[in-house]
Amino acid sequence: MTETNQRTAVGAPADEKTLPPQYTPAEVEAPLYERWVSAGYFEADESSDKPPYAIVIPPPNVTGSLHLGHAFEHTLIDSLTRRKRMQGYEALWQPGMDHAGIATQNVVERELAKEGKSRHDLGREAFVERVWKWKAESGGQISGQMRRLGDGVAWSRERFTMDEGLSQAVQTIFKRLYDDELIYRAERIINWCPRCLTAISDIEVEYQDDEGELVSIRYGEGETAIVVATTRAETMLGDTAVAVHPDDERYRHLVGTEIELPLTGRRIPVVADAHVDPEFGTGAVKVTPAHDPNDFEIGRRHDLPSLAVLDEHGVITAHGPFLGLDRFEARSAIVAALRVDGRIVAEKRPYVHSVGHCSRCKTTIEPRLSMQWWVRTGPLAEAASKAVRDGEVAIHPKEMESRYFAWVDNLHDWCISRQLWWGHRIPVWYGPDGEMVCVGPGEEPPSGEGWHQETDVLDTWFSSGLWPFSTMGWPKETPSLEKFYPNAVLVTGYDILFFWVVRMMMFGLYAMDGTPPFRTVALHGMVRDQFGKKMSKSFGNAVNPLDWMDAYGSDAVRFTLARGANPGVDVPIGEDWVQGSRNFCNKIWNATRFALMNGATVEGPLPEAAELSPTDRWILSRLQATVAEVDALYEDYQFAKLSDALFHFAWDEVFDWYVELSKTTLNEGGAAADATRRVLGEVLDVTLRLLHPVVPFVTEALWTHLTGRESIVIAEWPTDSGFRDAAAEQEIAVLQQVVTEVRRFRSDQGLKPGQKVPARLALEGTPLAAHEPALRSLTRLQPEGHHGTAFAATASLPVAGAVVELDLSGAIDVAAERKRLQKDLDAAEKELKQTTAKLGNEGFLAKAPEPVVEKIRARRAAAESDIARITAQLAGLPQA
Known part of the structure; x- marks a missing residue:
């Protein structure tokens, strides 16, 4: 017991006088929490000689508020941390929030729109100042809600992913990765949101079934004609080939030739590529390298040009009659034009298919060829995989390991640049003659005419991937890092196993000399409603835990x-x-x-x-x-x-x-x-x-x-x-058995819970003899001859070696009770007769579905049980 814990709590003497008769949480919770915080119970001392136990909070978005998922996860983490603190560990639950690039920028841009302004009216510097102002005034309401829940976090250590220290960590690891050629710049296909005007990560894409149309279009003429099908007819303006499978005999004579692309006058090649499925559709696909990730890879393999025909707003840029049309307007116009030319072979409408949408604004995502910054994940992912395979990090429950390996062993390079103003600006400068310089912390950026910094910022997941060590002062060698890294456990949802956990593993192993960021990953599921349905405002089943x-x-x-x-x-x-x-x-x-x-x-x-x-x-x-x-x-x-x-x-x-x-x-x-x-x-x-x-x-x-x-x-x-004490446990188990049986009998006889009846207890020679007063008290049984009345046993219960005899005369209306029970018995016997007859009917058994037959069997079993119960109750009634 700690010394401080021996002191008497002020105003809390150990008696009932200050304990109200009823518990009122609203009067208790807030004052207690503030007392805990003021006393410093949740703070962690890196100079302590206690063994460390550290957990980081999965940082909620600064725009967020407490939802049931947060409350669920925080309850689990808080329980672990409180227990370890009580066990004598130096327990640290590290709090903080994520700057949430797109979400926060959208919030502030909506505020500006109410004033009739856009971020471009303010300019980058003034807009970022406006976001910081919003953060100070309105952001982080979740912190107060965490207090309501009772989160035992070390508030003095609260961190924000845009804090100066964390920004230095971001710049440091970017520079190291860049120098190690693990960060590079390249033109690739990315998820593009035409509303937010930025690349977004896979986790920010929500897929849903949309109604569209599937049109089959004839390219070429006569014997050289090929039919392709598409749901995105507007992208055909950017086609640079048609692809078929190398072994498809139907098209082998066309491979290496050119056919005319409708509506454009351009001629494009027919190429053979093993990616094409000859069994799907016509076995031929249009290839649009600038607007489809699979087509981009085909284009790379066959050295095809990439023609971008949509701008960042999703507007057609290809010269011709469709120039300036929105992508969806262009889709209808192009199909109409193809129909006039007799190029439409088939149309399927509506055609339901999975379409990606921006999770922030619900805009349909556009795959787009774009110059972006990437992390070369191969070596990093290999280390993250090895740490789990070698047992350095445990995934719990173990069956989730396969999901982890499915991600980490098949990881593509990661697009980390975002076309936003709010976030960690990429620390790269471009020179007038094509120079490119990455600047680390404390280094002077190049200056002079023509030099400018990259305008893109980093994906939010980049900075949150550093969370277990950036929050403890890295890249400096701090006492907190020495004491609390690696964390004992990470508690998080299986839904971000890839998006956050894998990235923390990659960065932690890379930055911390091969030491993983945590020893255990404890994965939990999602909170759903009582029927197992996902909670959503659109479903009308979302709950505010407050x-x-x-x-x-x-x-x-x-x-x-x-x-x-x-x-x-x-x-x-x-x-x-x-x-x-x-x-x-x-x-x-x-x-x-x-x-x-x-x-x-x-x-x-x-x-x-x-x-x-x-x-x-x-x-x-x-x-x-x-x-x-x-x-x-x-x-x-x-x-x-x-x-x-x-x-x-x-x-x-x-x-x-x-x-x-x-x-x-x-x-x-x-x-x-x-x-x-x-x-x-x-x-x-x-x-x-x-x-x-x-x-x-x-x-x-x-x-x-x-x-x-x-x-x-x-x-x-x-x-x-x-x-x-096995003997005591057995003795009390027998007592419980007797009490339970007497209570059941009383209930069956219709006695009121508080109604007392005389009883004789034959307990001699059993361990129950010493418990007679308690047994009588718990079963409302008076001693025989209580108040001088004669005792006449009308019911006898042999239980666990003891015999309980009860005198129910005068306790119940025996005639009325017998009549009621006989009526119930008649109904149960009628049900037994009917169900037995049905189950003995071979014709019924042959024709009836199994669930119906099973229901009849259950009814018969219930009737048999009712008959046995009611018969016993009748036998237990006093004789007339």
Whole structure:
């Protein structure tokens, strides 16, 4: 136990007087969080001799706000970090935000548009100043929302990907990669957004099925004619060849010849290329190297020219009747012109096919030949693959390794330039005579007439790929780097395994002398609605987690998310589940309040086992087993299973059984009651500490009242003492069996939960004899002859070696109950007769679908079960 943790919490004496009768999260959570931050509990000291445990936050966009995906991921990371802090590690959860190039620029440009201006009216320098101003005033609202959730991050270390230090890291690694010939400039096909006017990464392209048209066009005449099909007729103006498969006998005589390209008067060659699928369509394809990635590769193999016929806005630039038309206007006009010329062989409309759209503005993406900057990924990807194959980095769950290798082993060179003004400007200068100079940190850029810097900025993923070490001061050799690199684990979604994880692996291994950025990658799934459907505003099922926090408290949201978090699997969540978690938090509150009111204590050592009752030994044995189970599940990142184990132990065993069983002992007083008060205090102390990483607020409020100590945040994590008592566990299991059976019988007989009935208990010679007071209390059974009335056993229950006889005379209207049960029995027997007849009918079995037959079998089984149950209930009724 830490020294500070022995101090009494101010204003929190260990009694019930300052613990309200009801838990109100809105009154508890915000003050507690600010107290944690003020006390510096979440800060990390690189000079500490404690073992390090570091996790970086996947940096949310500065334009973003907390959504359920964030809340889910943050809950998992916070749980890991809080537990490690309690275990004595120097735990660092590194916070920060991403500058989100396109998204942020779009936000500010929309603001300017309201003023009737564009970024070009301001100019680059003034526009960038405007973005910084927006960031200071409006950006980063997610930070406040993270506080609402309870994120235990080291706020003093908060970083932004455009900070001066991180900008220096970006410039440094760009220079090193450039000097090592791993960054180069080349003209290639990229994803181009005609609205955002920039290249975008694959992750920023959303594919959806669009309705278009597939037109088949005849190129050439007579025996030299070839038919090709396309959904993008406007690009035919840029065709420079028709390609066929080398082994396709239909076109072998045409390979090497030229045919006329309709509407243009140009003649283009017929080339043979193995990329063409002879079984698809006509077996011939048009080749437009400047507007299709596959065609670009064919063009390179056959030394074809690349003719760009669309400008950056998607407008036709080819001279002729279509000049100046938008790409979609041109498509219709070109098909109409081909139709007039008799060139259209077939038209399929509507033709549904997958089309890429910009994730920011939803504009249809245009593949476009463009001069861009690229990372040569081959050597970097090979190192990233080897680190996992050699066991330096573990992917969890292991079955996700194949997905990782599928990406990293087939990685194409990465386009890193973006035609934006907001972002890390590429540190390359061009000279008047074609010179190109890359400038590193501290180096003077070339000056003089004709020299100018590259106007493009870097892909946001470039700077976020440096996150695990740039946030700790790299390229300087800082104490933070020495202490906290590599990170212990990365917790992130499987959806960005390639886009972020692989890039961090490549850059970390390259920049940090072969040391990977983390030792484990723990992958989780996506949050979905309760029906398993993707959450989306357009579907009408998106949820603002703040609304649920307002209604049920942050702990309830956190516990619900953690309880659904199976590794690598999507997480369904519904509001009723959050309500259930709220009820769990209330149950913890009420049980602890009961314990405080009855003198539960954590002071002094636990009594020796021999001095404890079987009930006390049972709960201590179950407690230690739960500690061991939860520890093992944390190490395996099994958040759902550990949350479920904690839920059932706390609710079922502690609150529903131990607290109820302890009431009898506490009422009797004496040494046994004192021992139970100490055990009750111990059990709640350890249970609250086990629960704390997942539900931090309610556990802090309760633990400080229970223990009088400073904060559960800096309390010690429970360790398994090894205490087990199989005999006590077996004894209490028998008691639970008897209580459960009596309660079931009472329910079957229609007795009200609080209704007391006389009973004789034959417990002699069984371990239950010592538990008779508790058994009677839990089952509402009065002693025989209670209040001087005669006892007449009307029902007998033999359970687990004991016999419970009950006198139900006067407790129920026997005649009415018998009549009701007989009616139910008649209905069940009629159902059994009907279903048995159907299942004995060979004609029915031969014709009916299997699901129908299976349903009838289920009905028959249910009828048989009902008959057995009702017959037993009738037999248990008092005789007339």
